[in-house]
Amino acid sequence: MNAIISKSSHENSELLRTQFENNTPFKHICVDNFLDQSISDGLISEFPSFSNDRAVNEFGQYGAKDVNWELQQIGPHYKAVYDSLTNGEFTRWLSSVTGIEDLVWGGESTYGGGTHENLNDAELDIHLDFNFDDRNQYHRRINVLIYLNPEWDADWGGSLELHKDPRIPATNEIKAFPPFANRAVIHETNDHSWHGFRRIKLPQDKQHLSRKSLALYFYTKDRPQEEIRGNHTTHYIHWPLPDSFQTGAEVTREMYQDIHRLISKRDSFINFFHDKEVEQAATIKHLSHRFNDLLDRATPPVLGYVSRQVGKQIGFFEDGWIAPRFSMGFVAERPVRKVKLRLAVPDNHRANYVIEGRIGDTPFEVKKSAFSGAITIECKARIDKGADFKIVIKTKSDLESPVGGDQRDIAILLQQIEFEHA
Template identity: 45%
Template structure:
């Protein structure tokens, strides 16, 4: 299903991948055989609100279908291919990462559709397949948009450090039909895209892609981190918001949107800390009294974890405070 000349160019693509900046990645045109790419678009599932719940439980403008075999017979064949030795070996040849394993659980991968108005803040992905314990190593994004104008937003952006916008280095790629962007996933592989703004009457009404993940049983020691979920960095305020600037209606809407994002993440982390506290309390009750001294070290470790979680919430609150202070 991968185009033959892509495999033939494996050495060239692997070299580009290994030497890319801000982190290892490669952009490959005409990645799939043409008939395969066309069928993937033809059978792409309709937007499903039940598959569009975001991290806060709200129905958003991004739908993810992880159950490829149920979409169509074609997607069932595609799903089989994505766990095959042929596909995995090809991806190892293209990236230079040995021992890649397929995403047998399809957690978070599959078809991704983003409607007009959707954006994706810079983030690093969850780092383990919790069912297998394997390390997440590669994201492969195959775009299925027959036309796309960069002015519409939605271009995948790879960042060196989105927390430092003044010194951030980025690489950006438009989501063009049958273009693949593959990149390593680690603790600094920040990526996202800006808000989609498709004009009325355009031949496409959304941003479509296939999202495929690959894993390994281990990874370099200096890249290993404790298991975590997806970490997001809300974007900074627009550069136009400086002293002396007269706010427009668009500016005010943008500021409100940024504040709402910060507020959502504050609520998210507060709820997570409360959930962790409840789970730890349940575990504490289960521990026998005679194990008090044995488990003292464990309890100290858990207390430290809770302090760190609290510090995250405080830091987010302070950031929102700074945002308000900047725009008085």
């Protein structure tokens, strides 16, 4: 039996599995007395002091949240938790209650995991977590949030809220869990697991307290296909203006400060993403130049040493696909009398094709019904030495939808151009 997780959590694992599957607004469970009591008490007593050096968020701003991910260094009880996480005992229990096999703890330095301490006035905007750890190529699947506050009142704020969809207030469903000691909230992370907590407002005689927790993130190598939406960072939705801000209401000092704080936060986010947009635009421009340069360098294999290319080819992709119109210019270094074009249609793209074009001034046309496989087009030509000429290929098919985007919608590969001289 796991020495970290409490006996009751083990004994109720089947019930917790059922609750996890059926709870709304998304899969989750709230487990009181989650850890063995001695472990919980030890984590509370060893909880690290707040450090301003660690109170930096993902936007590079110093604030009222301290994150310490060095669990092994904090104290013996944190070391015991670390050992349980690394030897697989914790993850085996977690898999049994979530139904997600092969879970892996994200480890130390796992993008914000570790001890979290939030001071008075701190809040966490409703958000979706980043869904992919690109360092290890793992999908983020489960959050385990263990609270370590022996003295807390729900009226002080700081309750974890799970939302169905904060962008649609009329149909949004919210569940809230005050951060009481030895309570764990375990929830899935995907593109609908919105969560956060409202601003902490401690009474005057409780200002020495803070909201303390241990955050553990778990991953898998794969995730269900229906949950894959593309990799993204954390997505935030700011808290709305206070409910007291209504037509005809007196604007109190507290209301003014709340509104000013919320607007300042929005302005900060706008500035951050503006700077990010400028930075990414410069990166995209640089990569576009590189990409276009690589495309320019991509040419189909040319055999015969009869002609050399001049100018840029149009409609040829580096993996051999051609666009509906392909053209390529040459200079004949020896007289050209015949050109062979070798093309191919993938087996899974069987269709009716019309392939036409010209070699210099000599036209050609080929029609194929329900065709797939290789095709060789031989075109007699009369191109004198030193003459400029073009090879043009125009392709039509009855394929119902694009095969790959970026104009590769004809599903034809140009594999080789071969010249024969006089």
